[in-house]
Amino acid sequence: MTKQALIIGAGAGLSACVARALKQDGYEIGLAARTLSKAEALTKEVDGASFTCDVSQPQDVAKLFHDFEAARGAPDVVVFNPSYRARGPLAELDPAEVLKALEVTAYGGFLVGQEAVKRMLPKGSGAILFTGASASVKGYAQSAPFAMGKFALRGLAQSMARELHPQGIHIAHFVIDGGISSADRPNPEGEPDKFLDPDAIAQTYMAVLKQHRSAWSWEIELRPWVENF
Amino acid sequence: MTKQALIIGAGAGLSACVARALKQDGYEIGLAARTLSKAEALTKEVDGASFTCDVSQPQDVAKLFHDFEAARGAPDVVVFNPSYRARGPLAELDPAEVLKALEVTAYGGFLVGQEAVKRMLPKGSGAILFTGASASVKGYAQSAPFAMGKFALRGLAQSMARELHPQGIHIAHFVIDGGISSADRPNPEGEPDKFLDPDAIAQTYMAVLKQHRSAWSWEIELRPWVENF
Amino acid sequence: MTKQALIIGAGAGLSACVARALKQDGYEIGLAARTLSKAEALTKEVDGASFTCDVSQPQDVAKLFHDFEAARGAPDVVVFNPSYRARGPLAELDPAEVLKALEVTAYGGFLVGQEAVKRMLPKGSGAILFTGASASVKGYAQSAPFAMGKFALRGLAQSMARELHPQGIHIAHFVIDGGISSADRPNPEGEPDKFLDPDAIAQTYMAVLKQHRSAWSWEIELRPWVENF
Amino acid sequence: MTKQALIIGAGAGLSACVARALKQDGYEIGLAARTLSKAEALTKEVDGASFTCDVSQPQDVAKLFHDFEAARGAPDVVVFNPSYRARGPLAELDPAEVLKALEVTAYGGFLVGQEAVKRMLPKGSGAILFTGASASVKGYAQSAPFAMGKFALRGLAQSMARELHPQGIHIAHFVIDGGISSADRPNPEGEPDKFLDPDAIAQTYMAVLKQHRSAWSWEIELRPWVENF
Numbered sequence: 047m048t049k050q051a052l053i054i055g056a057g058a059g060l061s062a063c064v065a066r067a068l069k070q071d072g073y074e075i076g077l078a079a080r081t082l083s084k085a086e087a088l089t090k091e092v093d094g095a096s097f098t099c100d101v102s103q104p105q106d107v108a109k110l111f112h113d114f115e116a117a118r119g120a121p122d123v124v125v126f127n128p129s130y131r132a133r134g135p136l137a138e139l140d141p142a143e144v145l146k147a148l149e150v151t152a153y154g155g156f157l158v159g160q161e162a163v164k165r166m167l168p169k170g171s172g173a174i175l176f177t178g179a180s181a182s183v184k185g186y187a188q189s190a191p192f193a194m195g196k197f198a199l200r201g202l203a204q205s206m207a208r209e210l211h212p213q214g215i216h217i218a219h220f221v222i223d224g225g226i227s228s229a230d231r232p233n234p235e236g237e238p239d240k241f242l243d244p245d246a247i248a249q250t251y252m253a254v255l256k257q258h259r260s261a262w263s264w265e266i267e268l269r270p271w272v273e274n275f
Numbered sequence: 276m277t278k279q280a281l282i283i284g285a286g287a288g289l290s291a292c293v294a295r296a297l298k299q300d301g302y303e304i305g306l307a308a309r310t311l312s313k314a315e316a317l318t319k320e321v322d323g324a325s326f327t328c329d330v331s332q333p334q335d336v337a338k339l340f341h342d343f344e345a346a347r348g349a350p351d352v353v354v355f356n357p358s359y360r361a362r363g364p365l366a367e368l369d370p371a372e373v374l375k376a377l378e379v380t381a382y383g384g385f386l387v388g389q390e391a392v393k394r395m396l397p398k399g400s401g402a403i404l405f406t407g408a409s410a411s412v413k414g415y416a417q418s419a420p421f422a423m424g425k426f427a428l429r430g431l432a433q434s435m436a437r438e439l440h441p442q443g444i445h446i447a448h449f450v451i452d453g454g455i456s457s458a459d460r461p462n463p464e465g466e467p468d469k470f471l472d473p474d475a476i477a478q479t480y481m482a483v484l485k486q487h488r489s490a491w492s493w494e495i496e497l498r499p500w501v502e503n504f
Numbered sequence: 505m506t507k508q509a510l511i512i513g514a515g516a517g518l519s520a521c522v523a524r525a526l527k528q529d530g531y532e533i534g535l536a537a538r539t540l541s542k543a544e545a546l547t548k549e550v551d552g553a554s555f556t557c558d559v560s561q562p563q564d565v566a567k568l569f570h571d572f573e574a575a576r577g578a579p580d581v582v583v584f585n586p587s588y589r590a591r592g593p594l595a596e597l598d599p600a601e602v603l604k605a606l607e608v609t610a611y612g613g614f615l616v617g618q619e620a621v622k623r624m625l626p627k628g629s630g631a632i633l634f635t636g637a638s639a640s641v642k643g644y645a646q647s648a649p650f651a652m653g654k655f656a657l658r659g660l661a662q663s664m665a666r667e668l669h670p671q672g673i674h675i676a677h678f679v680i681d682g683g684i685s686s687a688d689r690p691n692p693e694g695e696p697d698k699f700l701d702p703d704a705i706a707q708t709y710m711a712v713l714k715q716h717r718s719a720w721s722w723e724i725e726l727r728p729w730v731e732n733f
Numbered sequence: 734m735t736k737q738a739l740i741i742g743a744g745a746g747l748s749a750c751v752a753r754a755l756k757q758d759g760y761e762i763g764l765a766a767r768t769l770s771k772a773e774a775l776t777k778e779v780d781g782a783s784f785t786c787d788v789s790q791p792q793d794v795a796k797l798f799h800d801f802e803a804a805r806g807a808p809d810v811v812v813f814n815p816s817y818r819a820r821g822p823l824a825e826l827d828p829a830e831v832l833k834a835l836e837v838t839a840y841g842g843f844l845v846g847q848e849a850v851k852r853m854l855p856k857g858s859g860a861i862l863f864t865g866a867s868a869s870v871k872g873y874a875q876s877a878p879f880a881m882g883k884f885a886l887r888g889l890a891q892s893m894a895r896e897l898h899p900q901g902i903h904i905a906h907f908v909i910d911g912g913i914s915s916a917d918r919p920n921p922e923g924e925p926d927k928f929l930d931p932d933a934i935a936q937t938y939m940a941v942l943k944q945h946r947s948a949w950s951w952e953i954e955l956r957p958w959v960e961n962f
Contacts, residue, residue, distance in 0.1 A: 104370045137393045141333045164366045185433030193430035201426030204414030211729045239718035246716035253711035258704035259729040260697035271669045271717040440958045468947035475945035482940035487933035488958040489926035500898045500946040562828045595851045599791045606835050622824045643891030655888030659880035662872030
């Protein structure tokens, strides 16, 4: 039986690379994004199915998993990528933006994690991967909303790991500590691999998926060789 | 001029002890709680002023600081204690409760912190103390909402420390790692000081307030001598 | 040209599994142990070369790398496993044992790391893997010497990562958080995979070796699915 | 009965300030340094007793505590400050210097801690304070020996806290995250309090000593308001 993967927050470079790596490994791919257009090209490329979903809305997330399950069955792998951030001096931040950062980055992670777990528990297996950032472990000045959302997502992932590893579900949290390279952000001339190659990140996601349950990681940090940390 | 303190989430044991310690140190005390009745006795005891406030509501928090300032001027010390938690297997948690945990524990911390900072920046001084818990640094099984809220509050406090320390505002986050003793939770017979004495916690809050700016702590953990950690 | 690996502290289950995994990946294998007899069977199995070395002795470590280089050239991968521990109430520990724990676990790691780096810098490539333990990040009661040695080894690895990653040498530190299964320590009846399978650990070592330099991990924790953490 | 304090590594600015603060609080002061001349002026100032001791030598440390006890009785407070560091590219470090860094910074901490504990356990009380640095929690490039020593000292302190807190002995580890001001290192013109004032550090040492056992800290970080962290 073909294994099923669902990638949330599709469209971005990392999601696409993870989708391709999973496809190559034999998974069937589901892609969820706020707007279908974002995931269109990728959906075609990996011969996947696409879904729309605002991860901060419980009914959206419930519908996503209901539809996915109806079409594909319970997911074996779920990857959660979305985040929302607002920057600026603390005194000048718009409270509505701060709330949104929490709702998308952290509450969205919970909603997705919960729906995934409900479908993985009966099988006693599955993996849920959460994408974090430098801000998951370090609260930078003028970036409180991102720190709040990413710290909370990390707390969720750690709590889930403690609860769900003994039930056979692998929870992993990735601290992506650096910028990800893309068409819009190429490595500067003469500074090769200054930014994380999203294919290289995806390679470690796949390695974690293949870990034997006697030696699971719950958290993995990744950064470019030249990154100051 | 008398120094002004505002304690948010008043009524609980820790808030009362912090209020008394600040009073004894010469501060005038403001107490904010969801319902006035909660803070009534304490208000009388410390000859303070009380306010109602749902910390998860921006307009409530704005009004609280507006009213406090009108009566007392800008606060010198603000203490943030509120939290909301929900427990249970991840698959069984009520999403509305998870959102509320984030809104009270973390978003409330931001709203209070922001209003405080707006009033402290013009003076270039002040202190904001956030009360954390074991869950601030460890995500326990079956306790994801509390971990999410407290991790996020810690991310907020750390980001604020990095931004605001160089502007003269002291941000401190306290990891209270153990149960707090109270009338309802006395130390067991033969196990003295098994739970944190809220007066002892307040003593360290006061010590941090008195730190010289050349040697500030941004995070302090406190636990009973017999606590397993 | 065949890639060269040198595994220090050979003989134990983990070293053997790492040796086999490297061999299968095409590496030629060198094995170093305090006594040749310890590594004999494994040397034969992986068609490797064996060396004697007390890692706490500078001249031993220098000779090891000199001899290895003479026979095989500069190593591409070096794995450091040795540790020494003493247990007991702090007041009852033998100081000589504490010093030995530091010398084998931490100073040995430095001596090996330094000799490896000297040979990798000219090539601008290579990888050095350090094996840590739960005690690398948590100082347990009645186990101060092990915590001292493993904390120090972690400090070494982190410092080396900051210095040497930008020079093309990958430093990785593995926090093995649980018991490793072996013939002497099989998983209990009815508790499958309660201990880390050394082959499963080796699989993650290999995955880290294959990471692209744009997305390197410097630290990876591994624990059994049922481990309490 | 007068309380007795013993400060190891006397002479430096911090030791002197801690000695004065303890003296003012009513303690009788013992000062130990590698050479008596280092502690002479301070000994006179605080009307204390001075001792010579190389903290990396078991017999020296044993004699120090024996002599102190004979003159003053069991110490109530012991402060450990010594450290030794070597800097440079990893490949160029002198192994003998690395070993010395471990012996002074970490092994010395153990020897002092052990002798102190032996005398505090019978009373079921006492406090041992270890002075750490930024390098206690962050391994900087080109500074492996200092990281190794300070990480190890932190592992020792954490292990001791877990073991000895429940026996009534307070262990505290201070992460001094920044430069300490002194006659040789005054704050730059126009940058007040850029370096830690040793009197300000001593103030927090005293606050920790006064903590009630129901709310003990085992680790406290201190840094200047303007320090980048």
